[in-house]
Amino acid sequence: DIQMTQSPSSLSASVGDRVTITCRASQSITTYLNWYQQKPGKAPKLLIYAASSLQSGVPSGFSGSGSGTDFTLTISSLQPEDFATYYCQQSYSMPYTFGQGTKVEIK
Amino acid sequence: EVQLLESGGGLVQPGGSLRLSCAASGITFANYALTWVRQAPGKGLEWVSVLSDSGATAYYADSVNGRFSISRDTSKNTLYLQMNSLRAEDTAVYYCAKSPRGGWPPGLYGMDVWGQGTTVTVSS
Secondary structure (H helix, E strand, C coil): CCCEEEECCEEEECCCCCEEEEEEECCCCCCCEEEEEECCCCCCEEEEECCCEECCCCCCCEEEEEECCEEEEEECCCCHHHCCEEEEEECCCCCCCECCCEEEEEC | CCEEEEECCEEECCCCCEEEEEEEECCCHHHCCEEEEEECCCCCEEEEEEECCCCCCEEECCCCCCCEEEEEECCCCEEEEEECCCCHHHCEEEEEEECCCCCCCCHHHCCCEECCCEEEEECC
């Protein structure tokens, strides 16, 4: 199975900050990488698919980059509604494993 | 509007069985791969199983392989997860989710619609 490792596991940031979360795969997954946002008690929401494609309806402040084994999710200017947990997921080979999550908290 | 609605969760003893359902509306059910994802209390997301749009191909996480079975009834627009030999570590919220496009494998586009989840508790 492909292992996905996110860093950091948590971070504290202020509204307006630029935030970067990284995700590393244990082997190359080309660009088969998705990012999800999850708020407490809610289902995950797809933000980015294919490493850098913005899902319809997602604010343009979110962006993704990377290929191979190293990927990044960037929030250009953190908004109050962006405080949540973020997960990467590889969809290159079954099982489509998730990273352990990055919790973005208010500083 | 596309909606997925899970049901069937509850409290079950270790070794017991449970069948989860995921009813879809607003989509032609047979055109999409459908996935079960779970989340243990306070933990991250775990991919559990996927069924192809044709219904002919299924994959399972190692943690549930041989105990869980995914299936669907296209006439009812419903996806199922039959869970047998349940263990305490199967305790979780179970979500169903769909891929945004048809075809197989479903991976490139992620999962764009999720249900609200149903809670399974395995405890004596």
